[in-house]
Amino acid sequence: MNEIDVLIEALPYIKKFHNKKILIKYGGHAMIDDEAMTSTARDTVLLKYVGMKPLIVHGGGPEISRSMDKLGKEPKFIQGLRVTDEETMEIIEMVLAGKISTEIVSELIKHDGDAISLSGKDSSLIYAHKKGSSKIEGIEEEVDLGLVGEVDQINSDLLEMLVDNNYIPVISPIGIAEDGTSLNLNADTAAGEVASSVGAEKLIILTDVPGVLRDPSDPSTLIQKIRISEIPQLIEEGIISGGMIPKIETCVKAIENGVKSCHIIDGRKEHAMLYEIFTTNGIGTMIFE
Numbered sequence: 001m002n003e004i005d006v007l008i009e010a011l012p013y014i015k016k017f018h019n020k021k022i023l024i025k026y027g028g029h030a031m032i033d034d035e036a037m038t039s040t041a042r043d044t045v046l047l048k049y050v051g052m053k054p055l056i057v058h059g060g061g062p063e064i065s066r067s068m069d070k071l072g073k074e075p076k077f078i079q080g081l082r083v084t085d086e087e088t089m090e091i092i093e094m095v096l097a098g099k100i101s102t103e104i105v106s107e108l109i110k111h112d113g114d115a116i117s118l119s120g121k122d123s124s125l126i127y128a129h130k131k132g133s134s135k136i137e138g139i140e141e142e143v144d145l146g147l148v149g150e151v152d153q154i155n156s157d158l159l160e161m162l163v164d165n166n167y168i169p170v171i172s173p174i175g176i177a178e179d180g181t182s183l184n185l186n187a188d189t190a191a192g193e194v195a196s197s198v199g200a201e202k203l204i205i206l207t208d209v210p211g212v213l214r215d216p217s218d219p220s221t222l223i224q225k226i227r228i229s230e231i232p233q234l235i236e237e238g239i240i241s242g243g244m245i246p247k248i249e250t251c252v253k254a255i256e257n258g259v260k261s262c263h264i265i266d267g268r269k270e271h272a273m274l275y276e277i278f279t280t281n282g283i284g285t286m287i288f289e
């Protein structure tokens with residue numbers, strides 16, 4: 001295909017998504033190096049300049065764990081959520097809001113994308129409450145994860161104001177409790193909640209696998225399209241498991257709340273987001289109603 005054919009193939013998608021909000025979740029495992037970060041940031045700016053309204057929620061799990069290691073604290077996860085004491089929460093705020101978010105903003109600005117970083121605490125963007133203790137299989141007493149939060153409400157007016165004024169919001173998954181305490185949020189969950197609250201057309205989750213695979217050890221078994229009605233069976237059969245479950249659950253909830261489609265794609269692959277949005281077959285897994 002020559003350069004002009006590429007543009008022509010993209011035209012229906014450029015028209016369809018004109019002025020639509022696209023929520024992109026930058027996953028910690030997808031941002032493996034500076035090159036991946038630069039490339040993803042440039043592609044995000046491209047979306048903006050062809051008429052879409054991108055918003056970003058970022059993760060950073062691996063970097064939080066590295067910082068904890070350096071400070072002699074052992075990272076611990078229960079059912080995919082980090083056990084978060086006060087000291088860990090301080091590290092999380094430093095890494096997510098202090099470092100990763102500002103790095104993403106720098107990359108976006110380098111490509112002339114007017115970006116602004118916000119944690120869920122800024123202007124009470126993400127109200128949350130502390131997750132209650134819960135029963136975990138194989139453990140006798142109920143487990144308290146500490147300062148881990150569940151989202152109650154998103155201040156979508158602030159985000160609307162920013163995107164209407166051509167900013168790209170870059171949001172760290174930190175919630176604020178009613179008493180002002182910071183709470184650690186799972187970044188996929190936060191991304192889904194933000195996508196629903198702003199009425200995003202799409203939620204794109206960048207991760208480190210090609211998408212949902214029939215056999216997670218074989219990249220050639222990619223499932224390109226999944227209806228949400230097919231998901232319970234895929235989970236029951238054990239095809240979707242582990243870290244993919246919270247992503248899929250986030251997608252189902254977002255779609256039930258009005259997001260038109262969710263996409264799980266490999267953020268390490270150059271221009272994955274552009275292939276997914278602008279080509280007929282896409283590159284990862286699309287989840288839809």
Ligand SMILES: Nc1ncnc2c1ncn2[C@@H]1O[C@H](COP(=O)(O)OP(=O)(O)O)[C@@H](O)[C@H]1O
Pocket residue numbers: 027028029030059061188206207208209211212213214215216239240241242243244245
């Ligand atoms: N059917 C599946 N297809 C792809 N990955 C799967 C599947 N089932 C489980 N997984 C696991 O989910 C992981 C992705 O989740 P996770 O590691 O939490 O990503 P991230 O750090 O980007 O949030 C994959 O690395 C893989 O091990």
Ligand SMILES: CC(=O)N[C@@H](CCC(=O)OP(=O)(O)O)C(=O)O
Pocket residue numbers: 026027028029058059060061062064080081082092148149173184185186187188
């Ligand atoms: C509660 C909880 O587990 N929060 C996550 C927040 C970061 C995150 O989710 O980052 P990824 O998307 O890169 O995994 C954590 O502490 O690791």
